[in-house]
Each structure stands twice: as C-alpha cells, then as structure tokens.
Amino acid sequence: xxxxSQNPRHKITKRGQNVTFRCDPISEHNRLYWYRxxxxxxxxxxxxxxxxxxxxxxxxxxxxxxAERPKGSFSTLEIQRTxxxxxxxxxxxxxxxxxxxxxFGAGTRLSVL
Amino acid sequence: xxxVVQSPLSLVVHEGDTxxxxxxxEVTNFRSLLWYKQEKKAPTFLFMLTSxxxxxxxGRLSSILDKKELSSILNITATQTGDSAIYLCxxxxxxxxxxxxxxxxxLTINP
Numbered sequence: 579x580x581x582x583s584q585n586p587r588h589k590i591t592k593r594g595q596n597v598t599f600r601c602d603p604i605s606e607h608n609r610l611y612w613y614r615x616x617x618x619x620x621x622x623x624x625x626x627x628x629x630x631x632x633x634x635x636x637x638x639x640x641x642x643x644x645a646e647r648p649k650g651s652f653s654t655l656e657i658q659r660t661x662x663x664x665x666x667x668x669x670x671x672x673x674x675x676x677x678x679x680x681x682f683g684a685g686t687r688l689s690v691l
Numbered sequence: 692x693x694x695v696v697q698s699p700l701s702l703v704v705h706e707g708d709t710x711x712x713x714x715x716x717e718v719t720n721f722r723s724l725l726w727y728k729q730e731k732k733a734p735t736f737l738f739m740l741t742s743x744x745x746x747x748x749x750g751r752l753s754s755i756l757d758k759k760e761l762s763s764i765l766n767i768t769a770t771q772t773g774d775s776a777i778y779l780c781x782x783x784x785x786x787x788x789x790x791x792x793x794x795x796x797x798l799t800i801n802p
Contacts, residue, residue, distance in 0.1 A: 619795075623789035679725065679739055681736065685733065
C-alpha cells in the first residue's frame with residue numbers, strides 16, 4: 579500500500595496559464611476526492627468520483643476547473659486561465675467501497691504569479 | 692449551510708502538558724466525525740466517531756463525540772514535540788461523500 583500519490587508537489591505558473599495535476603489513489607479504492615486548502619483554513623471539497631463517474635461538484639468548481647477519472651483509477655484536475663486566487667494546496671483523497679475514511683495525499687501546492 | 696468550528700485556533704504548550712482540542716458542528720444530516728493530523732504534508736487519519744459517548748483511544752490520543760451537544764473533543768496527554776501539527780476536525784454528511792472541515796487548531800509543543 580503506497581498511499582495516495584500526487585504530482586507535481588509544487589507548481590509555479592503565471593496568471594493566465596493552464597495547469598494540470600495528477601492524483602493516483604490507493605490501489606482498489608473506488609472513490610476519489612479533490613479538495614482545496616488555503617493558508618489558515620481547513621480543506622474545502624471540490625469534487626468526488628465513484629469509479630469513473632463524477633458524482634458531486636462544489637459550486638467552488640468554476641467553469642475554469644475540470645476533473646476527470648477516465649478509467650476509474652488515476653484522476654487529473656485541470657485549471658484553465660489561472661488567476662492569483664487559485665493559489666492554494668490541492669489535496670486528493672481516496673476511500674474504499676463502503677468505507678467512510680478518506681486517505682489523503684501530500685497535495686500539490688500551486689502558486690500563481 | 693453545513694459548518695464545523697474548531698477551538699482554539701492556536702495553542703502553545705510545554706512538553707508533557709495535556710491538551711484538549713474542541714470541535715463543534717452544525718450539519719443537516721450527521722453521519723460521522725473524523726479527526727486528522729496535518730504536518731507539512733498529507734493530513735493523516737486519527738479517529739472516526741459515529742456513536743455518542745464512546746471514547747476512541749490510540750496511545751496518548753483519545754477522542755469522544757457528544758451528539759447531544761453537537762461536539763467532539765480530542766485529548767492529547769503527555770505531549771511531545773512531535774505532536775506539533777495542525778489538527779483538523781471534519782464531518783461526513785449523510786447522503787453525501789464530502790467532508791466538511793473546520794479551520795483547524797495549530798498546536799505547538801515547546802521543549
């Protein structure tokens with residue numbers, strides 16, 4: 579069990595650029611979640627997948643954000659036309675079928691200059 | 692709107708002290724309450740509480756849920772510098788899969 583893996587760990591980009599993050603969940607976990615955490619705050623829910631189906635999206639997820647999990651394994655989160663307000667830690671978590679405990683990755687820290 | 696509030700937001704104590712961290716919640720349909728420890732990396736799972744009044748314990752850490760008072764506490768006894776971290780409380784809402792987090796308590800243990 580290698581845990582939830584996220585890449586890259588850090589991303590610095592210029593305003594207006596597109597960025598993509600990857601999350602590899604714990605093997606055989608069918609549920610995958612994305613959260614965003616800003617300094618001094620707890621994580622905020624963005625979206626949730628069960629297998630390849632995206633079942634829930636927060637209103638925080640504007641039309642510049644898109645997430646996919648094409649084969650029900652890894653997931654990507656893309657942010658188009660980044661803004662300075664997108665600077666945050668993006669956390670991914672996974673949980674097994676029927677389980678309520680979400681296991682988190684180390685996150686991708688995004689800095690938009 | 693579902694809400695989780697933690698207190699204090701920050702706490703500084705000396706090694707060996709005992710600390711109590713608080714979490715209160717207002718949610719539409721409560722399912723479970725979870726505690727996580729966050730250092731400079733992934734939040735790591737500590738406890739999940741579903742039933743009121745049953746204490747969960749792991750070494751020097753323990754936690755209990757009070758569904759009447761809509762709250763939970765996390766106790767750490769004989770604190771060590773390695774306990775320094777942000778402690779996050781989150782509630783899982785019935786019918787949804789998302790965790791609603793509090794702001795976290797930043798705990799600093801001085802030697």
